[in-house]
Amino acid sequence: MRVDEVAIREFLHTSYPRLVAAVALTSGSRPAAEDAVQEALLRAWERSEKGEEIDSLEGWVTTVALNLARSGLRRLRSERRARSRLAGSAVGAPPTADRVDVDRALADLPRRQREVAVLRYYLQMSIREVASVLELEEGTVKSTLFRARAALAQALGIDENEEANDRGSR
Amino acid sequence: MVLDERLRRAIEGAGEPADPSGVYEDLIRRRERRRMARRAKIGGLSIVVLAGSIAVIVLLSRVFAPTESRPGADGGVAPSVQPDQTPTDVPSTGEDIGLRFPVCNVTSVAGVFAPGVDGTAWVATKTGDVGCPSLGDGMQLVAVDVSGDGVADTSFGPIQCDPWCSTFAAPDVDGDGTDELLIQNIQFTIAGLRLYDVRSDQDPTVTPVTVSSPGYPGEGLAPGAEPQLWIGGDAFDSDALRCFEDQPPPSGPGRVLIQTSASEEPPDSPDAVWRATETWFDLQPDGTVAIVDHGDFEEPVGSGPPSFAQQNRLCGARLPALFGG
Numbered sequence: 380m381r382v383d384e385v386a387i388r389e390f391l392h393t394s395y396p397r398l399v400a401a402v403a404l405t406s407g408s409r410p411a412a413e414d415a416v417q418e419a420l421l422r423a424w425e426r427s428e429k430g431e432e433i434d435s436l437e438g439w440v441t442t443v444a445l446n447l448a449r450s451g452l453r454r455l456r457s458e459r460r461a462r463s464r465l466a467g468s469a470v471g472a473p474p475t476a477d478r479v480d481v482d483r484a485l486a487d488l489p490r491r492q493r494e495v496a497v498l499r500y501y502l503q504m505s506i507r508e509v510a511s512v513l514e515l516e517e518g519t520v521k522s523t524l525f526r527a528r529a530a531l532a533q534a535l536g537i538d539e540n541e542e543a544n545d546r547g548s549r
Numbered sequence: 550m551v552l553d554e555r556l557r558r559a560i561e562g563a564g565e566p567a568d569p570s571g572v573y574e575d576l577i578r579r580r581e582r583r584r585m586a587r588r589a590k591i592g593g594l595s596i597v598v599l600a601g602s603i604a605v606i607v608l609l610s611r612v613f614a615p616t617e618s619r620p621g622a623d624g625g626v627a628p629s630v631q632p633d634q635t636p637t638d639v640p641s642t643g644e645d646i647g648l649r650f651p652v653c654n655v656t657s658v659a660g661v662f663a664p665g666v667d668g669t670a671w672v673a674t675k676t677g678d679v680g681c682p683s684l685g686d687g688m689q690l691v692a693v694d695v696s697g698d699g700v701a702d703t704s705f706g707p708i709q710c711d712p713w714c715s716t717f718a719a720p721d722v723d724g725d726g727t728d729e730l731l732i733q734n735i736q737f738t739i740a741g742l743r744l745y746d747v748r749s750d751q752d753p754t755v756t757p758v759t760v761s762s763p764g765y766p767g768e769g770l771a772p773g774a775e776p777q778l779w780i781g782g783d784a785f786d787s788d789a790l791r792c793f794e795d796q797p798p799p800s801g802p803g804r805v806l807i808q809t810s811a812s813e814e815p816p817d818s819p820d821a822v823w824r825a826t827e828t829w830f831d832l833q834p835d836g837t838v839a840i841v842d843h844g845d846f847e848e849p850v851g852s853g854p855p856s857f858a859q860q861n862r863l864c865g866a867r868l869p870a871l872f873g874g
Binding site: 387388391392395396397399400401403404409412413416417418420421424425429475477478481482485496497500501503514515516519528531532535537 | 552553555556557559560561562563564565566567568569572573575576579580583686766769771
């Protein structure tokens with residue numbers, strides 16, 4: 380596909396809000412997530428202008444944004460910039476206890492499990508899409524998701540056997 | 550399904566969608582800044598090249614000055630051979646490094662790519678019909694002078710660069726006495742590097758090193774992939790490369806290249822630890838790398854550098870100053 384102004388505006392309207400949230404959930408930094416997604420979008424635009432073909436803008440930007448967000452230096456710089464921007468402005472509402480728990484549970488997961496869980500549960504990607512974005516085998520995604528699922532359930536106090544119990548009681 | 554749904558809801562509640570208003574305008578500004586920076590960099594590069602050329606001309610004019618003006622310091626006979634006065638044929642749109650076309654945006658590094666021979670490796674851009682493409686545009690390639698005569702014996706391209714490539718170092722990764730080539734393919738404070746294997750046989754070659762089977766697909770090291778190496782860091786993250794002499798075959802792999810990627814967690818805390826991942830690469834005779842070890846470790850963040858801190862030499866090669874050299 381050709382990445383032009385129309386495609387960029389469409390992406391910003393449809394995919395950008397949730398992709399930034401997803402990258403923030405995986406990186407633990409909202410400023411780094413915004414910076415990474417914007418940088419990835421810009422790179423897609425520049426590459427398309429040079430004639431490079433990009434099959435799926437959303438997939439491409441997700442892959443590159445996640446790679447960029449892993450860079451600690453970029454994270455540090457984005458946060459510094461955000462702090463200087465926010466200096467003196469009103470502080471937003473504090474996060475709820477539930478949200479803090481989820482943030483902490485995700486943060487405690489190994490990076491790969493965290494990314495798989497967020498892409499699957501938050502961006503609602505299929506196993507195949509997650510595998511494509513993270514450049515993994517589908518089997519690897521499944522096993523990683525299985526481990527992430529168990530760890531998250533334990534961290535959030537969700538009974539993994541609830542499903543089986545529900546079935547058994549029917 | 551119940552568990553999946555509950556997790557989906559929990560994570561859904563933790564995500565906070567971003568407001569896209571004003572982002573398009575930010576992108577436009579960012580793109581303009583980048584274009585200006587690129588132009589400034591090209592301008593700076595041109596000035597450096599121009600200054601270097603002038604310095605070379607001045608130096609050469611002194612070296613080849615008329616004999617009566619530079620008798621030997623001991624009063625001996627001045628050289629009788631006069632310099633060739635024919636102007637050097639330098640293409641106005643590029644540099645000749647021995648390829649069939651002129652190149653520009655040239656970076657180079659010295660290395661021993663054939664036993665006992667001082668060679669040179671270049672990364673350059675093929676000069677187009679209308680001159681030198683902007684840095685990062687055009688076909689970028691790697692070329693190597695294996696025989697030490699100053700011209701390229703082999704080349705490989707196009708190479709993938711983000712946004713442009715440059716030579717980085719020529720370490721002897723496998724300890725066979727000849728050097729391999731590291732190229733910087735990602736230009737950032739944390740440098741992204743790619744390893745190239747140079748063969749000095751009858752028909753010299755330079756090719757990107759790829760991962761041999763079975764690799765380590767979970768970490769992006771699938772068979773056939775070009776391993777992306779990293780070096781650099783800041784206060785909270787560190788990527789380092791080092792050589793390690795393991796047991797020689799058949800007991801061990803011999804010399805290996807070790808990539809360590811570490812994060813300080815939690816940052817700026819008295820309880821912080823380095824959480825590090827280490828990958829061991831063993832360069833094989835066929836130009837592929839085997840992943841011989843991969844694992845995680847932790848060590849406390851102390852007042853000094855971590856155990857894996859980047860040294861200024863890598864497998865015998867001095868590194869650029871920004872990265873420990």
